[in-house]
Amino acid sequence: MSDKNHEYQVDLNWKEGRIGMLSSPELEEKFEVATPPQFDGGVEGIWSPEHLFVSSASSCFMTTFTAIAEYSKLNFEDLKVQATGKLDKVDGKFVVSEIILKPELSIADEKFVDKARRIMEKAEEACLITRSIKSEVHFDPKVTVVALN
Template identity: 80%
Template structure:
């Protein structure tokens, strides 16, 4: 990545009530978004800003990990990341106070387990989204050795 500035345009089109659609001129897919059901007027079954916030941390970890793994020549079979955001009140206002990231990496050779864990930790530290937010990140990586079916 160069030292240039990058911009990412996202457009929102309000549909009705607490529901809108996110799009970008750079992307084909749209995402329906709404207030989460835990709040008045919230809607079940639709992505919320809170889901998108947590997913930005999770997906940033994944993309950063893959880049570092490729650079480090670490072969892996699979990566799954469970991410959970906790909403709480601070000074009387709701914030996403912490996110727990639980990545599970599957590799085929035990001798690379420590290297894999170090790369996972490096990716968590290097993720630009994580570095851009004040939310506490709880990081619980796991390396599994085996082959996928």
């Protein structure tokens, strides 16, 4: 990544009620967003801003981890990241007060468990999204060794 500024354009077009359509001139796929069902007028079954906020933290961890793992020549079999955002009222206003990231990494060789943990921790520290938000981020990584067939 170069040191110059980067921009990421996202466009939102309101459809109806509490539903809009997200798109980007840089991407082909579009998808609906809506107020989450926990709020008055919220809509079930559609991604909400809260889902997108939490997913930005988990996907940033994944992309940062895969870059560092590639650079460090760490082979892995699988990576799953469970992420939970907690919404609380602070000073009378709703905020995402914390995000809990629970990545689970599967590797084939037990001798690389410590290296894998270090790389996961580096990725969590280097993730530009979690460094950019006010929410507290809790990190609970797990590395498992899987038998290859």
